[in-house]
Amino acid sequence: MNVPSLKQQFAALIAAPSVSCTQPELDQSNAGVIDLLADWLGSLGFACECQLIAPGKYNLLATRGSGPGGLVLAGHSDTVPFDAALWRADPLTLREADDRWYGLGACDMKGFFALVIEAVRPLLDQPFRQPLIILATCDEESSMSGARALADAGRPLGRAAVIGEPTGLRPVRLHKGVMMERIDILGQSGHSSNPAYGRSALDAMHAVMGELIALRGEWQQQFRNPMFSVPQPTLNLGCIHGGDNPNRICGHCALEFDLRPLPGMQPDQLRMMIRERLRPVAERHQVQLDLAPLFPSAPAFEEPAGSELVRLAERLTGHCAEAVAFGTEAAYLQQLGCQTLVLGPGDIACAHQPDEYLDLARIEPTVTMLRQLIGHYCLSPMFET
Template sequence: MKLPSFIEIYNELITIPTISNVADAKLDYSNKLLVEKLANWLADLGFKIILTPIPNTRDKYNLLATYSNNTNDTLGGLLLSGHTDTVPFDEGLWTKDPFKVTEFDNKWYGLGTADMKGFFAFILESLRDIDLKSLTKPLHILATADEEITMAGAAYFAQHAKLQPDCTIIGEPTSLIPIRAHKGFVSNVIRITGKSGHSSDPEKGINAIEVMHLVIGKLLELKQKLKNEYHNNSFAVPYPTMNLGIIKGGDAANRICGCCELIMDIRALPEMDIHSLYDLLCQTLQPIRNQYPNRIDIAYEVDPIAGYECQHDNPALQEVEKLVNQSAQTVNYSTEAPFLNQIAPTIVLGPGSIEQAHQPDEFVDMSYLKPTKATLQKLIQRFCM
């Protein structure tokens, strides 16, 4: 069967809603229809298909497609990877239909065009002019689930994969600049349970907002400590950062606040032990926990994501740098690379700009089509032929 045109593939991928939403099940979409569509196209090209349901998700799946002319289809070759889900969208702020590819002003607009369902359209386009029967090493294509909330798909794949490719490329929008490292992500929820009462007699209650005020003071001390004690000049922001993102508490001006909640994140450097940050957070808040026993709870919002680094001298990274004629850089955002880097040297490299990710009227400039196709074909030729 002949593949549809590039723009038809692109549009069909964007048309299928695959929004991830951890808080609201009604707004959390399965990716099953999308991976089945990818599976059909890739099967028509001769790829062997494996669809895997991901435990503890809402009907989410990974797809692994493999083309190999060898009896051993697990060793060597190339893995091209992307996630199938998107973030929610701000309906009132979009001027284009988020579930349709709209061509305007030399750009392709739509939810997931850049981040990053569109990458699969670029992969399929690059395969049109390649004689797959000439491959001497396997080519794998991985489509993962739930990257935008838990990274459950990539974590499950890394835990169970039997592959050992020579190189993995994650097609996040990097403006076709190779990325070799990024920071980790830790999101914690701090809940204060106070004692409510009438505001006219504050001594009879425990105001959770006031306790949270003490907690925030300690957190800001920790923020400065992290900045002073950890450094990596490879990053534009060369130290761990902390952000106090959400705070909720209280229900009336004349009532002592009985509950207050803060959600925060820490962006850790790759060399930092991601789990030790929880212990450090607990130690920092211990004096206040002693003052208010059993009233301060510290938990993860989602499982922490480690930082990632592919070393400068890694042969696969050096080959990719030569192919694209660009030196690898580092970024502050997170990807699935910490998981896939456990399997093979992993580089983040894809069309479009990260500036468009998670934004209204997300788009990819049409000028990326030819260079992305050429780059993917060079990667396949280098690692699979």
């Protein structure tokens, strides 16, 4: 097949729905995105390996060249859920306005794959002395199961890995961990005319949320790392579900929350502290309370400041490597022996937001930088970086 233009690739990737969500009714397959990428990269001479991770969920490893070493250009193929009513136009249709491309995944981060393809196309007539691997994972926005499966398999990938998450083209070598947790409260339903007929799980959850907010404040006083723009750990109360009718005492309520610990804060210890804090709430409200991770926690990440990849990225971008508050799959690629960095064209401020966009001014510098990275790690020594 003929590989479409850059803008056509953006449009096709955005039009292929690939929501990853903890709520089963919103969760979708990423097969459409993986099929597009495999077709395009296969047409460019890449050897494409699709890995089934779970029903409807796939990773793609597309390789050009062979041998040890080389470069991995990585990203996730899924997006977060969206509320179409809050967008100015269809989230799954690419829209150009204000010198930007708007669409779900334009920034975070399906659009990155189109930029990678744009960067590599004019280089394909040169000898690849070391492999270039383009990696697309599944479910980064929820379980990170795609990246975890790669790490568990233990197969080495490349000498260096760059993940194109939105960093505003500033290299990132440090980020927080990610914990996604769920609290279930089981009370007793009953007729709302008399509180004695039941034990309200919603009332108990109100108290639980108060304790979590108080605990968050204590942690933010206790832990601080000035390398981060958000120097404290964060705890976000993400979604809550409970009850079924106004005239019934709520018998069950569930809360899902997101906790971003700083490097050095241990997930198991944090979970134990939460349980201890909530035990009196359960006793006072006479309810059953269960706390459990939705997914295994994603580790914090740090690439040494002196590594070859960090120094190269700093030279190519003109920016010193930074720390960010959001989490990525970087630690999993690091476990496979890659020097790893997070570096992409989008802005995190518009990620997970209505009217997500990519500034058109970022396209050319991103493509140039990617070509320089490919030249450094994969092409002949005559390639100028």
